[in-house]
Amino acid sequence: MTLRLNWEVTLLIILVAEILLFGALNPRMLDINMLLLSTSDFICIGIVALPLTLVIISGGIDISLGSTIGLCAIALGVMMQAGWPLPVALGLTLGLGMLCGLVNAALIHYTGISPLVITLGTLYLYGGAALLLSGIAGATGYEGIGGFPEAFTNFANYTLFGLPVPLVMFAVITLLFWLMTHRTRFGRHVFLMGQNSRAAVYAAMPVNGMLYGLYALVGIASAISAIILVSYFGSARSDLGRDLLMPALTAAVLGGANIYGGSGSILGTALAALLVGYLQQGLQMVGVPNQVSSALSGALLIVVVIGRSVSLHREVIRAAYRRLRGQRKLTGA
Amino acid sequence: MKKWLKSREMSALAAIIGLFAVLVVLNPGYFSLQTLAMIFNSAQILILLAMGATLVMLTRNIDVSVGSTVGLCAIACGVALNAGYSLPLAMLFALAVGGLAGFFNGVLVVWLRIPAIVATLGTLGLYRGGMLLWTGGKWIEGLPASLKSLSEPLILGLSPFGMLVIAILFLASWLLAKTAFGRDFYAVGDNLAAARQLGVAVNRTRFLAFTFNGLFAALAGILFASQIGFVPNQTGSGLEMKAIAACVLGGISLLGGTGTLIGAFFGAFFLTQIDTVLVLFKLPAWWNDFIAGLVLLAVLILDGRLRQALVRNQRAQKYSRFVAPVSQGKNVTPFTSKKKKEVA
Numbered sequence: 162m163t164l165r166l167n168w169e170v171t172l173l174i175i176l177v178a179e180i181l182l183f184g185a186l187n188p189r190m191l192d193i194n195m196l197l198l199s200t201s202d203f204i205c206i207g208i209v210a211l212p213l214t215l216v217i218i219s220g221g222i223d224i225s226l227g228s229t230i231g232l233c234a235i236a237l238g239v240m241m242q243a244g245w246p247l248p249v250a251l252g253l254t255l256g257l258g259m260l261c262g263l264v265n266a267a268l269i270h271y272t273g274i275s276p277l278v279i280t281l282g283t284l285y286l287y288g289g290a291a292l293l294l295s296g297i298a299g300a301t302g303y304e305g306i307g308g309f310p311e312a313f314t315n316f317a318n319y320t321l322f323g324l325p326v327p328l329v330m331f332a333v334i335t336l337l338f339w340l341m342t343h344r345t346r347f348g349r350h351v352f353l354m355g356q357n358s359r360a361a362v363y364a365a366m367p368v369n370g371m372l373y374g375l376y377a378l379v380g381i382a383s384a385i386s387a388i389i390l391v392s393y394f395g396s397a398r399s400d401l402g403r404d405l406l407m408p409a410l411t412a413a414v415l416g417g418a419n420i421y422g423g424s425g426s427i428l429g430t431a432l433a434a435l436l437v438g439y440l441q442q443g444l445q446m447v448g449v450p451n452q453v454s455s456a457l458s459g460a461l462l463i464v465v466v467i468g469r470s471v472s473l474h475r476e477v478i479r480a481a482y483r484r485l486r487g488q489r490k491l492t493g494a
Numbered sequence: 495m496k497k498w499l500k501s502r503e504m505s506a507l508a509a510i511i512g513l514f515a516v517l518v519v520l521n522p523g524y525f526s527l528q529t530l531a532m533i534f535n536s537a538q539i540l541i542l543l544a545m546g547a548t549l550v551m552l553t554r555n556i557d558v559s560v561g562s563t564v565g566l567c568a569i570a571c572g573v574a575l576n577a578g579y580s581l582p583l584a585m586l587f588a589l590a591v592g593g594l595a596g597f598f599n600g601v602l603v604v605w606l607r608i609p610a611i612v613a614t615l616g617t618l619g620l621y622r623g624g625m626l627l628w629t630g631g632k633w634i635e636g637l638p639a640s641l642k643s644l645s646e647p648l649i650l651g652l653s654p655f656g657m658l659v660i661a662i663l664f665l666a667s668w669l670l671a672k673t674a675f676g677r678d679f680y681a682v683g684d685n686l687a688a689a690r691q692l693g694v695a696v697n698r699t700r701f702l703a704f705t706f707n708g709l710f711a712a713l714a715g716i717l718f719a720s721q722i723g724f725v726p727n728q729t730g731s732g733l734e735m736k737a738i739a740a741c742v743l744g745g746i747s748l749l750g751g752t753g754t755l756i757g758a759f760f761g762a763f764f765l766t767q768i769d770t771v772l773v774l775f776k777l778p779a780w781w782n783d784f785i786a787g788l789v790l791l792a793v794l795i796l797d798g799r800l801r802q803a804l805v806r807n808q809r810a811q812k813y814s815r816f817v818a819p820v821s822q823g824k825n826v827t828p829f830t831s832k833k834k835k836e837v838a
Contacts, residue, residue, distance in 0.1 A: 224735075268791065272798030275749070277556075277611075278742050281735060282791040289784025296780035410615055420609045450631060456623015463602065463616035470606050 168417045168469075172432040175465075179436065183443030190446055197324060201317060201393060203438030204327045205230075205386035206405060207431055210412040211338045212378040214430040217413055218342070219375055220355040220422025221269070221276040226383045226409065228287035229261045230402025233387035235294045238306030238397025242298065247313060255384045261287055262380025266373040291399035307396040317393035327389050331431075334382070339427045351375070355422030408437050411462045437461070502745020502753070502797065506760035509743075509793070510767060517771050524774060531651030537766035538659050539564075539714045539721075543737035544744070544758040545666060546710030549703040551741055552670075554683040554750025555603060555610035557704065559595070560711045560737060562621035564730030567592045567715030569625050571641075572634035572725045581640050589712045595621055596708020600701040618734065626727060634725040645720040655717050667755045679703060683750025739790055740765050745797075764789075 184191035209226050216223050233254050240250040261283070268279045298306060319326045342348040354361045354368055361368050383402065391397045415433035418425030437458050444454035471478065518525045543560055550557045570591040574584035595617070602613035645653045652660075670676035678699045681689040690696045714733075719725050744761030746753030768789065769782050 268795065272795050273802055274794055274798045278748055278794060279791075281739055281742065282787055282794055284735065284787070285739065285783050285790060286787030289780075289782065289787050292780040292782075293784050296778055407615060407618065411619075414612050414615075420612050450626070453623050453626050453631075456619045456621075456626065459616045459619020459623065463608075463613065463620065466608050466612055466616065467602070467606050470608050474607060 169426060169429050169432060172416070172429055172436060176432060176436050176439070179439055179443065183439070183447060187443075187446045190443055197328065199442045200328045200331075200435075200438065201325050203408075203434075203441060204331045205390055206408045206412055206438055207331050207434030208327075208334060208386045208389070209379070209382050209405060210409040210416075210430050210434050211334060211427060212375070212382045213409055214413045214416060214418050214425050214427060215338070215342060215351060216276075216375050216379055217418045217420060218355045218422060218425040219351045219371065220358060221372070221375070222420075223262075223265060223276065223280050223376060223379045224406060224410075225261070225265060225280040225283040225287055226379055227402040227404075227406035228284050228291060229258060229380055229383040230387045230390070230405060231291040231399045232261065232287045232294070233258050233384040234391050234397045234401045235291045235298070235306070235399045237388065237391055239294060239298045241309055241313075241397075242306055247310070251388060254388060255381055258380040258382075258384025258387070259377045260380065261383070262376040262378065263373060265380070266376035269376075270369050270372055288399075288403075295399040306398075309391070309395060314392055314395045317389055327393070330385070330389070334385075335427065335431045342427045347371075347374075352423065355419075355424070357423075408458065409434075411458060412437050415462060415465055503757040503760055505793070505797070506744050506757060506764055509789070510760060510764050513764070513767055513771060517774065520775070528651055531647075531656075533763065533767050533770045535645075535647075535651070535653065535656060536770060537763050538656060539717055540733070540736060540740055540762040540766055541659055541663070541759055542710045542714040542717065543733055544740040544762040545663065545755050546707035547737045547741050548744075548746050548753060548755055548758040549679060549710075550610075550707045551738075551746050551748060552679040552683045552750060552753060553700050553703045554686070554748075555700065555703065556738070556748065557596075557599060557614045557707050558611060558734045558738070559599060559614040559617040559621060560707065560714075561730040561732060561734040562618050562625065563592055563595045563708055563711035564715040564718060564733055565725075565728070566595060566621045566625045566628075567712035568719045568725045568729050569629055569634060569715075570712075571716050571719050572637055573628070575637055575641060576634065581638070584641075585716055588716050589709055592708040592710075592712025592715065593705050594708070596705040596711070597701065599708070600704035603704065604697050604700050622731070629727065631727050633727060634719075637719060637723055637725075641716075641720045642723050645717065655720065658713075663755060663759055670755060680751050685751075736765065737762070739786075743790060743793055 180190065180196070189195055209230070213223060213226065236257050237250055237254045240253060241247075245253075265276075265280055265283055268274075268283070269276050272279070295306070317325075317327055321329050324332075342351065350361065350366050350371060353364070354366065354371060358368055386405070387401065390401045394401070412434040413425070413430050414420060415436065416426055416429030416431070417433075418430065440458050440461060441454045444457060449457075514530075517529070543564070546560065547557060567588040571584050571588035574587045575581065579587070599610075599614055599617055602608045602617070603610045606613075645655050647653055648657075668676075670679060678689070678694045681692065681694050682696055682699045686696060715730065718729060740761035741753070741758050742748070742761070743764060744753065744757030744759070746757060746761075765786060768786050772779070772781055772785065
């Protein structure tokens with residue numbers, strides 16, 4: 162408990178330091194409106210990283226979420242193009258996202274193959290389905306499906322109490338997930354499932370049922386971020402979510418989730434998502450091209466993980482150092 | 495029969511032959527060695543990457559950074575050539591860059607004890623960024639003809655690079671199957687602690703796996719530059735997942751210790767064959783990923799169920815002498831069917 166708390170505080174300190182550093186390089190970064198509004202660019206990373214954290218805690222992984230986002234976005238575009246009413250289209254998009262998640266869970270349950278392999282397969286399946294849909298709808302290339310009603314495209318740009326709507330949604334979702342993970346029985350069960358799924362089975366937990374729930378959550382979150390992305394960009398493309406998987410995984414891991422399952426923190430993931438997002442924004446503002454900034458978030462991941470690895474294996478390193486010094490003394494004498 | 499069913503290389507080979515048969519039945523004009531050579535030519539990059547990924551996966555690790563390594567090495571080769579260095583020197587330089595990139599992954603995983611997927615996720619971004627910083631995001635063009643000629647057909651529709659790929663495949667398969675050096679990879683992946691107890695140089699083997707993977711990626715990068723003739727700045731992105739998918743198709747387990755290079759070869763060949771067949775049928779390109787995903791999942795489901803059944807069968811046989819023969823089926827099956835066995 163104390164360690165996890167420490168980690169979250171550390172992340173918060175890194176986040177503040179990062180913003181101050183970029184603020185020193187470019188004072189516009191410190192403008193409070195700028196800080197709030199620029200979150201819309203990257204907040205979807207956080208929205209999918211939260212349920213992904215839960216899945217990682219349970220000992221699984223879902224790498225198909227980028228494709229799920231693309232599929233949901235294209236499906237939404239196609240439905241709007243066909244002139245379906247907005248609420249129906251939104252509802253069906255959420256349903257499609259959930260279905261994608263449920264298919265993942267069903268395949269994992271049915272075959273007993275590791276989630277990484279199954280979601281690798283569905284990564285191609287959903288991505289291919291998205292391409293197929295956009296191809297059939299005649300929206301090839303980078304233009305995608307556009308021409309959405311104003312009410313929908315303005316949605317992502319509205320503000321609520323001075324906060325952009327996507328950020329508010331992120332905050333609400335974070336709160337919900339935090340409550341679910343750290344304050345309910347379900348959350349506890351997820352942790353046990355990740356620690357030792359056999360023990361969870363013997364404790365009469367519905368391990369397979371929880372599997373469906375967790376992957377469905379990832380699917381729904383992917384659909385939500387697809388809706389936000391389509392609304393924000395004003396067009397539906399099949400490759401909308403392609404660049405979201407790696408940052409989302411980075412956020413979950415940076416936030417303290419153990420990739421082997423059994424530990425993790427929702428608050429940590431939320432902070433790490435902001436950390437990764439502001440890093441990209443800040444670098445852009447300092448004048449580093451977009452592509453390079455994604456590389457530097459890779460470097461950030463490595464540095465932070467090395468730091469954590471060193472602090473976790475402090476004893477081993479100390480022993481090795483002592484051994485080394487002892488040897489030197491022996492050879493010196 | 496059971497052994498045949500168990501071997502995943504054979505099911506991948508059967509899939510290849512089946513798909514080829516479909517192609518030939520629908521259009522007999524494609525029944526030639528040329529078609530196969532053409533598929534092989536476009537599969538070479540994926541084959542190299544799948545072979546590298548096999549080494550890493552055998553030691554129970556995973557490397558998702560190869561896509562960026564391919565790009566980095568292609569750039570390295572191109573930059574060296576355009577700076578006026580000779581072709582062998584440029585290729586050596588690219589190989590050195592790839593080897594270093596792989597070695598760095600090894601440092602992160604073996605010495606710093608970072609889970610492989612996390613470490614290589616980081617280096618995926620890092621190498622891509624290094625590549626973009628190096629070139630300033632520009633494409634590399636105007637590569638000399640000597641490089642391009644290496645991927646032009648020479649004998650039997652095979653290019654010099656194609657022959658190199660086949661030679662490496664056979665040499666590495668022999669090493670992995672027959673020498674103690676190669677068996678170390680299996681031992682490390684199957685049971686790390688036991689391998690250490692037996693005196694296998696565990697850390698060295700894992701380092702070698704990552705470094706060889708980097709070298710294979712470098713070779714794939716050179717091959718890319720040679721086949722395309724220029725190096726775009728997004729070279730290789732997405733290839734890492736494709737290489738892993740090829741390995742999984744070819745029967746290499748992510749849990750380490752199972753699989754052969756031949757399987758990886760068949761898996762990569764089959765994935766490319768799907769694309770080629772779709773092109774030959776003049777289907778629009780948007781079908782590719784969908785069908786590849788469907789096939790991959792179908793193979794996985796079939797294989798997963800088959801192996802579950804095999805395990806159940808073995809367990810039933812093992813315990814059959816402890817239970818009364820009459821109630822055998824009834825007593826054993828419900829108990830074991832509850833067991834969830836992870837297979838890949």
